[in-house]
Every structure is written in structure tokens, then in C-alpha cells.
Amino acid sequence: MGRTSSFLISLLMWGLAVGAAADARDASEIRQVRFGGDDGETRIVVELSSEMEFRAFTVSDPSMRLVVDLPRAAWSVSGLETGEGLGYGLVEDFRFFDRSANASRIVFELDGPSVITGQFGIPANADNPHHRLVVDLRRVESVQAEAEAGFPEASNLSQLIAERVEAVYVPPPRERRVIVLDAGHGGHDPGALGAAGAEEADVTLAAARELQRQLEATGRYVVYMTRNNDTYPSWEERVGVMAEQRADLFLSIHADSSPSAQTRGAAVYTLNDRAESRARRIARQGANHTNLVEVNNILVELELREKRNQSAAFAEVMLQHLAEAGPLLQNPHRQANLFVLLDPRVPAVLLEMGFMTNAADLANMRSERARARQMAAVLSAIDAYFERNEEPGRNPVRAAQLTPIP
Known part of the structure; x- marks a missing residue:
């Protein structure tokens, strides 16, 4: 892999031959994940906007997990924008991700040996407008759980690769995190x-x-600036800094404007769908994970999807801290087609500090004290983001290393 990539690729040890990762529209939305029962028997209910086929199975190595595979779906669970949540009963926590261009997966970490006692679908009805996927679990002895666990037999190598890889963020080993400020x-x-x-x-x-x-000043970060004087680096040069330095995080800093002088408040932007398509085209042109184009396309797809999850996670953390330093714009987490966010490997967010056209916002942005307060909030968000990833025993925010499951 090229030296500019901040992601490590670890594949299964076979020769790879996989179909092209074609773009697919999200056919359904996951609206809610609910739990019932107790730590002896637990029911998991996944609510969907439309009916979908699914398959559930358990794996026991390296940890006990329930895996639910379904066609490509959009994650739309309020309050869990990163695709991660805490469980109940037999479920410790869970995470959602796209395992290919046309398939999604939910992995539930279990707190002990368990087996599936039932899995079925319930169509929408007058009492509940959502279609539901239901999986029932029961705690058992380890011998029984291990005997019943395992991936279903794959019909071909492409299916095997798609099923048994998961995108997981593994930052490059270094004593201090590398931040690029634009x-x-x-x-x-x-x-x-x-x-x-x-x-x-x-x-x-x-x-x-x-x-x-x-x-x-914290001693925890190495910082690179895309410019440190009154010059204009091109978009390609700005993005190039983050690739060159193998950044852990990229933050582009801006100020907004509005026809209304009353509009004010900070906001953060991450990639929208159109920009992700642009990033996909750029990434495929430079992908060199393997010398097979089809494999590169699948790896690029995973990188993009999981980079987007990471960026969204950081954006949400930053908004929590920015709210303590000043007003936020209505609906402050926004998405846009922005070139500086396009690198497929590095979590990237654009911060709009406030509005140049609002007197109060402009005064704050030009005030040393107010500026220091707002940037202290950003620092706190960066600290919280990396602490969250590195907390022992916690699933990291997902990005793009491929590792076998199990």
C-alpha cells in the first residue's frame, strides 16, 4: 500500500477474486433496535421501513457475537448516528456497518455463550407501521454455544470475502496523534x-x-497547517497535506455568511452522498491495496463508508463541546459536497465557526478571548474523540482496516 495511506489492510490469506462493488441505492431504512427479556433469554427486534430478508448466526471466536446480515440498508436510528449502541440482557453492545456495496450487517456483542432459538420477520400492521426482524437468544453452556456457532457455508470465494471481513479503525502506531488544520x-x-x-x-x-x-501545548498532538500565512493553497494541496502526513484527523475551519444579519451560530459539515460518489471515483483511481481492480473497489467502498461513520462520530462529539462555548446554528450537523473532505481514508470535518454577517458572531471571531474559548471547545472535542477510541475494552469508532470475523 502507498505510504500516504493511514489505513492498514489485512486480508484473509487466500487469493482474492471478487465481483465489482457497484453502487446501490438504499432500499430500506433501519429505524430502531429494541430488546426484551433478561440476561438468560433475550429478544432482539430490528425495525425497518420496508420488508427485507435477513440471516442471523452466532460466532464464538474471538468473542461471542450474533451477526445479522441483510441487504443494503440505511442506518436511521435517532440518537445513534454513528451506528453503535448499548445492548440489554445478553447483548452488551452492537454496531452497524455496510459490509459491501449491496449488503449491510449488524454485529451484537454478547456477554456469554448463547444460541439462537428463533429468527423470523413480522410485517407492518395497524399496530406498528414498521416491518420487524426478530432474533431470540438463550444463554447456554460454552460447549453447546461453540457447537452451534460459525459462519454459514459460503457458496463462492467472493461471498466468503464479503462475509468475513469487517472494517475496523486501527490508527497507525505513534506516540502523538497527527492533526491537520485547514x-x-x-x-x-x-x-x-x-x-x-x-x-x-x-x-x-x-x-x-x-x-x-x-x-x-498538550504534548499529545503534532499539528500541520495547510497554510500559515495569507496564501491560497489549492484544494488538492490542502487534501495533500493530510495524505502526506498520514493524518489521524482533518479539520477545515471556515466562517459562514447569510442574507439575514440575524442568522448566527456554529455548525459542522461532513460528506453528503454526492461528495461520497466523487470520493469513490478519486479513490478508485489511486487505489493500490492489491493488483486486482475488483478487490481494490471493494476495499475503497469499505474505506469510504467507515470514514464517513468516523467523521460523523467526531462531528457529533464536537457539537456537544461547541454548544458550551456559544450558540449553534439550527440543525448544526450538516452534509455537503466539499472537496476538502474527500480523502477516503482520513476522518474529516468542516467547522463553520459562525457568521461573518452577524455582528455578535463576527465580534466573537475577532476577539482573542472568545476565539480561545471556542477553540478550547474544539480541543476538548478532539481529546474526547481519541479517548473514546482508545478506551480499553471499548469498540473503536469504525474506519477501514479489514480483519477476519472471527
């Missing part, structure tokens, strides 16, 4: 304009420098 605009591009000749390019550079100062 101060928006600069040089010939002043960005949005505010009162008294204020330019977005100036406030973004001041904020990036303040955040760099605070990050480096």
Missing part, C-alpha cells in the same frame, strides 16, 4: 466578508493558529 480561503480568496472590511480568510487563520497553539 484555515479556509486565503491569498486571492478572502472568503465571506463582514462589517468594516473583515475577511473570512483572516478569522479562519487566526482560529487555526489558536487551535494549533492549544493542541501543541
Whole structure:
């Protein structure tokens, strides 16, 4: 793999021959995951927007898990935007991810040896508008659980590869995390304009420098800037810094504008579907995981999907901390087709600190004290994000290393 990639690829030890990972529209949404019963017998109910076939099975190595496979679905569970949640009864926690371009998977970590006693679907009805997938579990002795566990027999090698790989974030080994800060605009591009000749390019550079100062003062981070003066790096150059430094996180800093002088508040942006398609095309052109195009396409698909999950996770953490430093824009987690977020491997978020066209926001962005307070909130969010990933015994935020299951 090229030296600019921050993801490690570990594949099963066979020669790989897989079908192309074609794009697929999400046919159904997962709306809710519910639990019932106790730690002896537990029922899992997955609510869907439309009827879907599914398959459930258990695996026992390296840990006891229930795996639910279904056609490609969109995760739409309120409050669990990262696709992860805590369980109940026999279930410790669970996570959702796309295992290929046309298939999704939910993995439930179990707290002891268990077997499936039933799995079935319930169509929508007058009492519940959702279609439901139901899996019943029962705690048993280890010998029985291990005897009944295992992946269903795959019909071909492509299916085997698709079923037995999972995308998991494994940061490159290093003592200090690498953060790339991108101060928006600069040089010939002043960005949005505010009162008294204020330019977005100036406030973004001041904020990036303040955040760099605070990050480096902790001793936990190495910080690279895409610009440190009044110049205009191209979009390709900005993205190139994160690839060159094998960044753990990329943050682009901007300030917004609005026709209404009353509009104010911070917001964060992550990739939307259109931008993800652009990232997919770019990534496939440069993919070199293997010398098989079809395999590269599948690996790119996993990288993109899991990078998007990571970026969303960081965005949510950052909004929690930003809310303590000042007002947020209504619906502050937004998605957009932004070039600087396109690298398929590095978690990336764009921060809009406030509005150049709002007097209060502009005053805060030009105030050293207010700027330091807002950037301290961003620092706290970065700390919380990495602490969450590195907490012993906790499933990390998902990104893009491929590892066998089990």
C-alpha cells in the first residue's frame, strides 16, 4: 500500500477474486433496535421501513457475537448516528456497518455463550407501521454455544470475502496523534466578508493558529497547517497535506455568511452522498491495496463508508463541546459536497465557526478571548474523540482496516 495511506489492510490469506462493488441505492431504512427479556433469554427486534430478508448466526471466536446480515440498508436510528449502541440482557453492545456495496450487517456483542432459538420477520400492521426482524437468544453452556456457532457455508470465494471481513479503525502506531488544520480561503480568496472590511480568510487563520497553539501545548498532538500565512493553497494541496502526513484527523475551519444579519451560530459539515460518489471515483483511481481492480473497489467502498461513520462520530462529539462555548446554528450537523473532505481514508470535518454577517458572531471571531474559548471547545472535542477510541475494552469508532470475523 502507498505510504500516504493511514489505513492498514489485512486480508484473509487466500487469493482474492471478487465481483465489482457497484453502487446501490438504499432500499430500506433501519429505524430502531429494541430488546426484551433478561440476561438468560433475550429478544432482539430490528425495525425497518420496508420488508427485507435477513440471516442471523452466532460466532464464538474471538468473542461471542450474533451477526445479522441483510441487504443494503440505511442506518436511521435517532440518537445513534454513528451506528453503535448499548445492548440489554445478553447483548452488551452492537454496531452497524455496510459490509459491501449491496449488503449491510449488524454485529451484537454478547456477554456469554448463547444460541439462537428463533429468527423470523413480522410485517407492518395497524399496530406498528414498521416491518420487524426478530432474533431470540438463550444463554447456554460454552460447549453447546461453540457447537452451534460459525459462519454459514459460503457458496463462492467472493461471498466468503464479503462475509468475513469487517472494517475496523486501527490508527497507525505513534506516540502523538497527527492533526491537520485547514484555515479556509486565503491569498486571492478572502472568503465571506463582514462589517468594516473583515475577511473570512483572516478569522479562519487566526482560529487555526489558536487551535494549533492549544493542541501543541498538550504534548499529545503534532499539528500541520495547510497554510500559515495569507496564501491560497489549492484544494488538492490542502487534501495533500493530510495524505502526506498520514493524518489521524482533518479539520477545515471556515466562517459562514447569510442574507439575514440575524442568522448566527456554529455548525459542522461532513460528506453528503454526492461528495461520497466523487470520493469513490478519486479513490478508485489511486487505489493500490492489491493488483486486482475488483478487490481494490471493494476495499475503497469499505474505506469510504467507515470514514464517513468516523467523521460523523467526531462531528457529533464536537457539537456537544461547541454548544458550551456559544450558540449553534439550527440543525448544526450538516452534509455537503466539499472537496476538502474527500480523502477516503482520513476522518474529516468542516467547522463553520459562525457568521461573518452577524455582528455578535463576527465580534466573537475577532476577539482573542472568545476565539480561545471556542477553540478550547474544539480541543476538548478532539481529546474526547481519541479517548473514546482508545478506551480499553471499548469498540473503536469504525474506519477501514479489514480483519477476519472471527
